Amino acid sequence: MAISQFLVISNRGDTLLLRRLRGDCVGGSAEEFYSSVTERSDGAAPIFRRSGMVYYYIRRSGLYFVATTSFDMPPSFVFELINRIIGTFKDFCGVLSEESLKRNFVLAYELLDEMLDFGYVQCTNASQLKQKVYNVAVVPKVLARPSNPLRVAGSANPKTVPSTVSQRPLAAKHSRSSEIFVDVLEKMSVVLGSNDTYKSMTIEGQIQIKSFLQGHPPVRIALNEGLIINNRRAKTTSAPVLDFCSFHQSVATSDFEKSRILAITPPEGEFTLMSYRISGGATLPFKVKASVETTSESANLTINLYCSMPQHLLSNVNVKCTLPSFVRSASLNMITHHPGQTAEYNQREQAISWVIKRFRGCTGMILKASVSLEPQKTKVSKREFGPINVTFEAPMYSASNVHVRYMRIMQSQAAVPAYRWVRYITTSSSYLYRF
Structure with missing residues (x-):
């Protein structure tokens, strides 16, 4: 089982890496892939066929990691391969980001050449790859760690993959931290x-x-x-x-x-x-309470969000509430006066988006929305509102x-x-x- 090419594409559509592994690739595959995933608001399926090529992709850290084939392959195999390539990039570069791949594109291409030969998988083990690649990673300035742990200068180890012997390095490396x-x-x-x-x-x-x-x-x-x-x-x-x-x-x-x-x-x-x-x-890290009061022409929606995690500070908590299709407009009022929060009504998606950039534990936030309804709608049920989706990341x-x-x-x-x-x-x- 072999893949035809491997690509890394940024969120803006820029091609960061492109390695054609076989002679069955079509030109413009990067542009065709990006147009396919952006032409729909909800994105494309993780597997799709276009112009005789099958595209498999995983989105990670704002980047698209894409593998293409000219024939059907087991999806589990391809996605496992993409995940291992992503993990290898992260291990060698120290951080997975657009800046890191741009600074280390030579190292990334060398890793791809060692992992894939004519589309066939050769080696994805970090310990073995460390013995084979020659380029040294350039660590981005935003990375906290001063050095990349997988690259060691002055190594005298052979650049071949050990087969039956131990995979451990032949010499101790005291130049890096443990x-x-x-x-x-x-x-x-x-x-x-x-x-x-x-x-x-x-x-x-x-x-x-x-x-x-x-x-x-x-x-x-x-x-x-x-x-x-x-x-x-x-x-x-x-x-x-x-x-x-x-x-x-x-x-x-x-x-x-x-x-x-x-x-x-x-x-x-x-x-x-x-x-x-x-x-x-x-x-439960968050408790949500919501109520809807309706009249013949409008509805008042109240969302109460409480963070039950003590001594925690969360960033970029996103609350999204889907509204019924018969809503014409919505006026939003953030009752809790807290800096760094925004709320907007998206008419195309018929949803309210409420973003709280800094949310302290054991505190609550309240958002009220005055919703205008279409005149022909005479009876409104609160079950026609929602669901309310809370997106968060809680460190420690x-x-x-x-x-x-x-x-x-x-x-x-x-x-x-x-x-x-x-x-x-x-x-x-x-x-x-x-x-």
Whole structure:
């Protein structure tokens, strides 16, 4: 299974990378792809056919990562390949952005040539690719870290892929720091009702590891001591209950069953240590209340949004409320006088968009909308309004209460000191309020 070409296109339609891998490509494919995804307001499907070519794409960090083929291929294979290429770019460049790819386009093309040969996958392992590429990444100024962990100057390692021998570097690299990053990432899918409760709640969580530890020492990561798996009868007041969980193939699951400790020798680069799912039983980061008062010619809509996360400061909270098709206009009034918030009525989409740039925990915001209705509409039901969708990203917050108790790196005293970092991020996948 081979792909015909690989492209990276910016949000404005600029072609950042274009590598034609086979001789079956058509000219102007980048322009054709961009016109296809922008001609519809809701965007194109992740797979579509145009002019005899099949386009597969993933949008990440404001960029389109595109693979094309001249024949049908399993979508799971192509999307997995695109995700691995994206992860490789991020590992080597330090950050995934338009500026980073522009500064490191030579390195990006070299990585593509090593990963793909005539469209066939060769190698996507960061540890092996590190031995093969020669170019050094140029780190963008906005990147906090001063150096790229995957590029080391003065390396005397061979530029060939090891086959049966160990994948570890042949010589120790004391010129770079030894560190490991742990991200607890959660996406919430919630449907709220009008009685301050939720109708449904699902949390999809992942523990992501990015390891740049020297010498590949074993690592022990301890989660909540009372963590429960698929047994809601044994639930205590604060212990999370996981409906499902899966682990990286190198995790010693016996230790996890006994003491909720994830024992692993992490490979270099980024990988998913653990995936889990929770249904209900979590804390709601936002509470939404809404009411509609109607007359024969107008309706008054009130949206009350309360952030229940203490000691948190969120940025760019977006509230979108869909209006009925018979609405002619809407006048908005932000009752809570807070700087950095905007509200507008989009007549084409028939929706109200309310953006709060800075939202403090344990505070509330109120938006009122006076809506003008079409004259022929005599009876209006509040169920014709909505749903209300809340989009947010909460840093250093775990909705499920899954936490890392401690992380120990089992290395000798003579080894280079290792640094460890833990971060929590909860985002909204679908956070809806229905009237």
